[in-house]
Ligand SMILES: Nc1ncnc2c1ncn2[C@@H]1O[C@H](COP(=O)(O)OP(=O)(O)O)[C@@H](O)[C@H]1O
């Protein structure tokens with residue numbers, strides 16, 4: 001008790017002495033926050049101001065020609081690509097994460113190896129994935145420039161992300177839920193699928209949404225895999241995505257206005273995804289908590 | 290094996306790695322009675338309780354030898370662990386309802402064990418909630434999340450959830466230590482009404498609680514059973530000096 005008192009007294013003396021310092025610190029933190037918001041606000045405002053006046057109905061025609069620069073095919077392809085990539089990556093990513101957190105022994109050599117691999121993989125620049133995808137899927141597997149090649153490449157790219165977020169979500173589920181389930185005579189499988197996984201769902205979902213964000217904004221990994229053809233593409237056709245479409249418009253220098261218009265749509269799309277994810281997470285929490 | 294015993298434990302030893310947590314335990318747990326496990330923190334009460342439904346299997350490095358029989362059957366032999374845990378239900382120290390609806394919580398056990406028929410499930414849920422003395426408080430909100438209940442209600446829900454699996458034995462590990470006095474007395478009354486149908490083994494830190502509700506008391510100290518017998522006898526004329534010191538509050 002005495003030691004505690006002494007400790008408290010010393011602590012408050014310290015705080016008094018450093019009062020000015022802490023005020024300064026406080027200010028710095030607020031300033032940093034303000035700068036962040038300002039930069040972001042400026043960015044959005046700039047894109048909106050430059051882009052919105054260029055949003056013409058012709059930009060949403062089903063057919064792209066070099067005259068009307070329609071982005072509708074790119075929008076549709078973006079949706080297709082997101083869907084296929086997730087379809088490929090989510091089952092594997094979530095499955096692997098379940099295996100590692102719920103089945104493999106904690107801290108075993110295998111888990112550590114996979115941990116290290118996923119960490120390394122998530123640090124690799126996406127152009128490397130693009131080149132790998134081109135060599136592997138386009139050439140070796142002879143898929144050519146196609147949505148499938150692109151989706152496979154993206155799936156590999158987002159796999160570590162999905163695995164990591166799922167693992168984190170699963171580890172955050174309190175052990176007392178698992179014990180409660182085992183205590184009622186439920187087996188491992190039932191416990192994982194009916195108790196652990198539903199509890200971890202908001203976390204898993206937020207990982208999937210992060211992944212969607214990466215897919216929608218991806219260019220480098222797709223340039224050499226799914227290609228840049230501005231047409232509504234089937235699985236085996238080459239088709240461009242929104243971000244890549246915009247990159248092409250801007251880099252050619254001829255369609256800068258259209259590029260800004262495209263970026264407005266891209267921005268809105270990303271915002272929508274975020275909004276949707278927040279809503280979904282909230283809805284899921286409401287069903288439980 | 291005496292058929293009036295739910296459990297018979299003979300020469301049981303338990304190690305956590307190199308730590309000898311339970312030492313040469315011999316104990317009979319009679320059916321349809323409340324057995325209280327008392328003793329200072331860390332003496333192995335929870336460990337003993339959790340070895341009766343093999344929850345210690347989940348702990349890495351935990352090793353058990355000796356003989357634990359339930360109705361004459363070696364529960365560490367070739368048995369179905371999930372079936373054992375269905376027969377031996379458990380209520381934990383901290384209320385741990387699943388993050389799902391009240392109904393789904395109670396239906397979890399029966400569903401696990403193959404009850405799919407909706408009317409049958411409804412009836413079982415209602416009966417379990419009534420037996421756990423919480424039906425009146427939740428009957429209008431069965432589809433609401435169990436996490437919205439108070440701590441005391443959550444614990445009674447967990448008891449209902451355990452009952453719904455239709456166990457023979459219920460293990461309770463300090464079920465009232467996280468609850469207020471009123472919720473505590475609810476649970477104590479509940480335990481008394483349940484003992485006609487179930488064998489109850491309850492770990493408690495609270496001497497009065499042990500004296501109030503249990504038929505038999507087992508006193509643990511440093512991983513050993515020092516004394517066990519009728520609660521009356523243990524509290525009025527303990528045979529061992531250490532038991533007397535503990536129940537009169539000289540240590541613990
Ligand atoms: N999972 C575990 N691993 C290692 N030691 C443990 C574990 N659980 C409990 N113990 C040790 O076993 C002893 C008995 O613990 P426990 O059964 O929880 O005691 P009680 O419930 O009587 O307070 C304590 O010394 C505790 O530190």
Ligand SMILES: [Mg+2]
Pocket residue numbers: 334335336462
């Ligand atoms: Mg304990």
